[in-house]
Amino acid sequence: MLDVRKLRLLRELAHRGTIVAVAEALSYTPSAVSQQLTALERETGVPLLERTGRRVQLTPAALGLVEHTESILAILQKAAAELASTALTGTLRIGVFPTAVQTILTPAIVALSTEHPGLDLMVAELDPASVPDALREESLDVALVQEYDYVPVVSEPGLQTEPLLEETLHLAALTAGPLTAWRDSPWIAGTPGTLCHAMTVRACEATGFVPRIRHHADDFGAVLALMAAGQGVAFVPDLGAVAAPATVVLTPLPIRRRTHLAYRRGTGDHPAISAARLALQRAADQMPNGLA
Structure with missing residues (x-):
């Protein structure tokens, strides 16, 4: 019988790429991860890792085993959800991006706290690009993820998503003008590696130029300031433009940002996660016209 804990380590190695990264994410030592994976190889009777110096690669057999592992973990999550009490208690960890904290998260957690006082709510603010790993390592239970027209969402094995909100993207500048008018201007974008940064680069490239990014800021309040x-021009979504300074001109663009709810496969019907999904969806539905 294969050990689910060892299978999970193999799954994490497939996603994270190195034994060190797996160890850091799951609070193991690298040697402990290596030992567990070696033991899994003995249990399966087939090579799972190809070692080249300090690096390892998964064999075709290992990649197939990872696919089965995703299904096994989803079934176990579903079983746990079915066994959970209908009285909502325990910890619920929610991950959100900064512009959703005030507009979506706050009314949602007020409703959850009122309707289910036994829930211990914990909120983490993080970039949507970090959400899949956080959900897989179970440091989050439900979270908000995003995609832009120029940065589509990547299907993540082991995770399930559902639509929550769609926004218009605006060109924020001190004067109105088409996007091409700002090809030689300095730009303000998110930190490299974030979806906002990738969207800025790709949207400008699609228009025929590479943006000259002068400043990096992940909070849209800082971007607008x-x-x-x-100090430059920027792309700002509806949620980020709620408190735009009066001097800022917002030009709507035919570009959309879409927000989805994400959670581990098999957990959607867990009473606590189901309640969170409902509260977040209600909060999104109550956004002013033009934001939902």
């Missing part, structure tokens, strides 16, 4: 001070 820099922009209002004449």
